[in-house]
Amino acid sequence: METEKIVEAMRECVGATDVVGNAVEMAHHLIDWRKRHSGVAACVVFPRSVEQVSRVLAFCNANGIKVFPQGGNTSVCGGSVPDANGSSILLNLAKMNRIVELNAADNSVTVEAGCILADIQQAALDADRMFPLTLGAEGSCQIGGNISTNAGGTNVVRFGNTRDLVLGLQVVLADGRIWNGLRTLRKNNSGYDLRNLFVGAEGTLGIVTAASLKLYPRPCAKATTMLGFHDVRAAVTEGVKLQARFPSELVGLEVISRSEFEISLKHAAKTRNPFEKTPEWVVLVELAATSGSSEALTDQLTDYLRGSFEEGTIQDAVVASTEQQRADLWKIRHSVTESNMKEGMGLTHDIAVPTYRIPDFVEQAGEALARHYPDTVPVVVGHMGDGNLHYIVMFSHEHWARISDKPRTQLELSHLLYDIAAGMGGTFSAEHGIGALHVPEMSKYKDPVEVALMQSIKNLLDPLDTMNPRRVLPK
Amino acid sequence: METEKIVEAMRECVGATDVVGNAVEMAHHLIDWRKRHSGVAACVVFPRSVEQVSRVLAFCNANGIKVFPQGGNTSVCGGSVPDANGSSILLNLAKMNRIVELNAADNSVTVEAGCILADIQQAALDADRMFPLTLGAEGSCQIGGNISTNAGGTNVVRFGNTRDLVLGLQVVLADGRIWNGLRTLRKNNSGYDLRNLFVGAEGTLGIVTAASLKLYPRPCAKATTMLGFHDVRAAVTEGVKLQARFPSELVGLEVISRSEFEISLKHAAKTRNPFEKTPEWVVLVELAATSGSSEALTDQLTDYLRGSFEEGTIQDAVVASTEQQRADLWKIRHSVTESNMKEGMGLTHDIAVPTYRIPDFVEQAGEALARHYPDTVPVVVGHMGDGNLHYIVMFSHEHWARISDKPRTQLELSHLLYDIAAGMGGTFSAEHGIGALHVPEMSKYKDPVEVALMQSIKNLLDPLDTMNPRRVLPK
Numbered sequence: 001m002e003t004e005k006i007v008e009a010m011r012e013c014v015g016a017t018d019v020v021g022n023a024v025e026m027a028h029h030l031i032d033w034r035k036r037h038s039g040v041a042a043c044v045v046f047p048r049s050v051e052q053v054s055r056v057l058a059f060c061n062a063n064g065i066k067v068f069p070q071g072g073n074t075s076v077c078g079g080s081v082p083d084a085n086g087s088s089i090l091l092n093l094a095k096m097n098r099i100v101e102l103n104a105a106d107n108s109v110t111v112e113a114g115c116i117l118a119d120i121q122q123a124a125l126d127a128d129r130m131f132p133l134t135l136g137a138e139g140s141c142q143i144g145g146n147i148s149t150n151a152g153g154t155n156v157v158r159f160g161n162t163r164d165l166v167l168g169l170q171v172v173l174a175d176g177r178i179w180n181g182l183r184t185l186r187k188n189n190s191g192y193d194l195r196n197l198f199v200g201a202e203g204t205l206g207i208v209t210a211a212s213l214k215l216y217p218r219p220c221a222k223a224t225t226m227l228g229f230h231d232v233r234a235a236v237t238e239g240v241k242l243q244a245r246f247p248s249e250l251v252g253l254e255v256i257s258r259s260e261f262e263i264s265l266k267h268a269a270k271t272r273n274p275f276e277k278t279p280e281w282v283v284l285v286e287l288a289a290t291s292g293s294s295e296a297l298t299d300q301l302t303d304y305l306r307g308s309f310e311e312g313t314i315q316d317a318v319v320a321s322t323e324q325q326r327a328d329l330w331k332i333r334h335s336v337t338e339s340n341m342k343e344g345m346g347l348t349h350d351i352a353v354p355t356y357r358i359p360d361f362v363e364q365a366g367e368a369l370a371r372h373y374p375d376t377v378p379v380v381v382g383h384m385g386d387g388n389l390h391y392i393v394m395f396s397h398e399h400w401a402r403i404s405d406k407p408r409t410q411l412e413l414s415h416l417l418y419d420i421a422a423g424m425g426g427t428f429s430a431e432h433g434i435g436a437l438h439v440p441e442m443s444k445y446k447d448p449v450e451v452a453l454m455q456s457i458k459n460l461l462d463p464l465d466t467m468n469p470r471r472v473l474p475k
Numbered sequence: 476m477e478t479e480k481i482v483e484a485m486r487e488c489v490g491a492t493d494v495v496g497n498a499v500e501m502a503h504h505l506i507d508w509r510k511r512h513s514g515v516a517a518c519v520v521f522p523r524s525v526e527q528v529s530r531v532l533a534f535c536n537a538n539g540i541k542v543f544p545q546g547g548n549t550s551v552c553g554g555s556v557p558d559a560n561g562s563s564i565l566l567n568l569a570k571m572n573r574i575v576e577l578n579a580a581d582n583s584v585t586v587e588a589g590c591i592l593a594d595i596q597q598a599a600l601d602a603d604r605m606f607p608l609t610l611g612a613e614g615s616c617q618i619g620g621n622i623s624t625n626a627g628g629t630n631v632v633r634f635g636n637t638r639d640l641v642l643g644l645q646v647v648l649a650d651g652r653i654w655n656g657l658r659t660l661r662k663n664n665s666g667y668d669l670r671n672l673f674v675g676a677e678g679t680l681g682i683v684t685a686a687s688l689k690l691y692p693r694p695c696a697k698a699t700t701m702l703g704f705h706d707v708r709a710a711v712t713e714g715v716k717l718q719a720r721f722p723s724e725l726v727g728l729e730v731i732s733r734s735e736f737e738i739s740l741k742h743a744a745k746t747r748n749p750f751e752k753t754p755e756w757v758v759l760v761e762l763a764a765t766s767g768s769s770e771a772l773t774d775q776l777t778d779y780l781r782g783s784f785e786e787g788t789i790q791d792a793v794v795a796s797t798e799q800q801r802a803d804l805w806k807i808r809h810s811v812t813e814s815n816m817k818e819g820m821g822l823t824h825d826i827a828v829p830t831y832r833i834p835d836f837v838e839q840a841g842e843a844l845a846r847h848y849p850d851t852v853p854v855v856v857g858h859m860g861d862g863n864l865h866y867i868v869m870f871s872h873e874h875w876a877r878i879s880d881k882p883r884t885q886l887e888l889s890h891l892l893y894d895i896a897a898g899m900g901g902t903f904s905a906e907h908g909i910g911a912l913h914v915p916e917m918s919k920y921k922d923p924v925e926v927a928l929m930q931s932i933k934n935l936l937d938p939l940d941t942m943n944p945r946r947v948l949p950k
Contacts, residue, residue: 106830160639161662179928180922181922186631187862189906190921191929191947193625196672197672217722243582247691247765248724248764248765290719290722355580386662387662388661425658425660427663429664430663434664438665442666449655451666454666457932457935458667
């Protein structure tokens with residue numbers, strides 16, 4: 001269909017003011033925030049209701065127009081921009097951003113898919129509750145995108161992935177049918193669990209338009225420490241011990257390599273090194289509790305650390321005693337992505353292995369890199385409690401510029417690392433998802449029966465391949 | 476196919492000694508433990524490996540033989556016995572009962588589907604860990620059945636349903652293909668979540684043959700109290716407060732009506748009333764912690780209760796100060812099912828509503844019963860923290876014997892109650908599942924789009940309707 005006709009049809013579906021077709025206004029929707037993936041589209045459509053989404057999908061499905069869904073456009077694997085075809089539409093949920101109902105007694109909140117994550121967090125706090133999903137992009141990412149990618153972040157060690165926080169969903173299917181599965185029940189064994197089929201499907205099976213989410217009591221006490229270790233094995237051993245000692249209170253357990261730590265301190269404004277001597281590995285620990293005081297929780301943590309210190313497993317430790325000190329420690333962690341972009345060309349590998357295998361992975365990956373890519377630096381930051389490492393291979397900008405076949409280098413390097421993770425029962429995509437970037441790995445690393453099952457489900461729910469085509473699954 | 480030929484074929488699949496075809500040995504597999512549902516089968520097949528299960532399913536699927544899966548046969552809705560056809564097989568997983576690997580450092584255990592739940596709990600304790608799933612039938616139910624029905628129980632308030640404890644699955648599909656999805660990763664965003672499609676599918680989409688499960692640190696401290704209330708509204712108000720005050724420690728929050736409490740005390744051996752004056756509503760509370768002592772945790776609980784007591788919300792409270800006292804309080808709760816069977820004919824309704832609506836449900840259901848079934852007694856026991864009530868309508872044996880059209884009475888009564896739950900955003904099946912009994916409610920209470928989606932998934936994965944036919948979904 002011609003672009004003009006598509007735009008006209010979309011205006012009929014959602015109203016003229018909510019369809020954007022000019023190049024200037026569309027531009028920032030067509031490229032990802034790291035400027036690594038881009039595409040084109042006939043227009044960007046901003047529906048305001050589930051009925052409008054239904055009309056858009058029914059029309060597109062019936063007329064062979066592909067639909068690329070977009071939330072806050074914070075994907076790191078090309079999952080939030082359209083492809084190069086141009087005669088498709090980009091469906092952005094930003095104007096469906098109402099908090100429909102927050103019920104503190106029920107510990108639940110029902111929201112439209114375009115709600116910014118930080119707005120949901122704030123609404124929960126205002127009701128003396130907590131919505132535990134927290135991640136770097138929380139100021140701009142939309143909950144619909146979080147749900148569609150089963151987003152992770154720093155609280156997973158205690159509260160699980162986004163999947164674990166979703167009680168109910170409203171979804172528009174490829175043909176425009178609306179599944180109203182919004183509910184806040186904690187138990188409901190009445191047939192197949194469709195909810196988890198759409199969570200993490202990256203918009204390839206339908207559009208999540210609203211969700212009912214779990215809330216938790218708001219913590220009133222926090223304790224934060226940054227620990228230094230001689231090697232990664234000591235760091236992981238201590239992390240496992242912390243998980244066993246504080247299974248309910250441990251809400252954050254982040255690991256940072258010396259290389260990453262130094263890059264963050266070098267490029268991020270207003271950071272300073274809390275250690276006199278920078279350790280080889282750094283672990284950031286946060287405890288939270290819903291009773292008692294931060295002072296008492298910090299005392300508990302300090303008592304515990306004293307024991308580990310005497311055993312000699314910890315090399316150095318900094319305990320935050322004020323809110324400012326706590327913020328300063330987290331600032332180093334939260335600055336890594338922006339700092340890495342300034343440092344060079346970092347190729348990120350979002351792997352996971354069982355937590356206790358992290359030291360083996362780091363050792364084997366380091367050896368492989370030294371052998372095959374001697375001029376690169378391994379830079380590691382990860383959610384240790386979930387076995388999830390962002391293993392970043394850092395090329396200097398000059399080095400990267402000299403590489404002639406960049407896609408090939410990227411593919412070969414990543415398979416070198418993914419092979420190691422796979423050998424440990426691990427995965428090549430822990431929390432970032434597949435998007436456009438990791439489709440080849442789906443064929444290479446997944447069980448063929450599993451991929452065939454996924455393809456048959458895609459074909460069942462979207463037989464005309466309308467939704468986010470060529471994403472997630474190999475043909 | 477003739478019975479003899481089916482038996483012969485099954486012997487070729489699994490070996491002669493693992494096929495049982497004579498009526499005497501088959502008898503207890505063909506009727507449920509409450510003697511309410513029964514069926515017939517050509518034989519009972521006991522595979523010893525995933526390859527044998529694969530062979531059995533491939534043969535049955537190719538030859539039009541229906542397969543009814545069975546675990547510990549503890550279903551309460553006719554989900555674990557075959558239908559009346561007779562030319563089908565019953566596939567019992569009892570001989571696949573190995574604990575394949577327990578890894579304490581990884582907090583995971585991988586087991587075959589026929590493992591008895593209590594054996595898994597014990598293996599976890601032996602490794603200084605805990606597998607939190609706990610329910611009345613734990614001494615005989617199999618984990619494959621727990622997974623296939625997404626079993627609930629008394630720990631859900633803290634650790635979630637079985638679904639939340641499953642890290643990975645091995646499943647044999649209707650056509651005999653094996654999906655090897657066994658893994659222990661906490662994060663894995665690589666395509667659709669097939670795992671949750673099979674959890675709770677009640678064996679209609681394939682046979683779960685093995686699972687990787689989450690373990691937790693073993694608690695070293697417990698505190699238990701039984702509270703008495705004047706009315707259900709006060710009981711729920713206090714329960715919500717307890718959840719907010721002890722969100723990490725609260726592992727059990729059970730509610731019992733006076734009628735149920737008295738039935739349990741009347742019929743169960745070695746129970747005694749801990750209260751001087753029996754309250755209208757009883758709440759059993761258990762806290763657990765992985766540090767500190769039971770004495771300290773009990774002190775915390777007692778301090779808290781003193782406050783509630785002074786506010787006048789709690790009428791009476793008994794705090795266990797020894798392990799024996801704790802066991803005595805739980806004994807009353809655990810005796811309800813057997814006691815109800817002695818008391819009369821109890822029709823159980825496994826409903827859930829948002830927790831804070833429990834008082835409304837109890838009030839409205841009580842009024843409806845008094846109006847339409849004046850000679851019955853409402854008997855209530857439930858997992859209050861999850862909004863899940865087992866709302867039992869008790870007929871005396873004599874009264875029940877006089878009712879001419881029992882199925883019709885059962886259906887009309889249940890729809891009276893389910894209508895009330897549905898009006899509060901609730902469900903007619905919280906944790907027991909659908910089985911054969913609740914298929915009519917799937918059409919009546921579920922969103923038609925949702926049922927159509929489920930039917931299309933069933934048709935995709937089991938196009939010849941080999942697996943557990945006429946269970947879960949209406950035709």
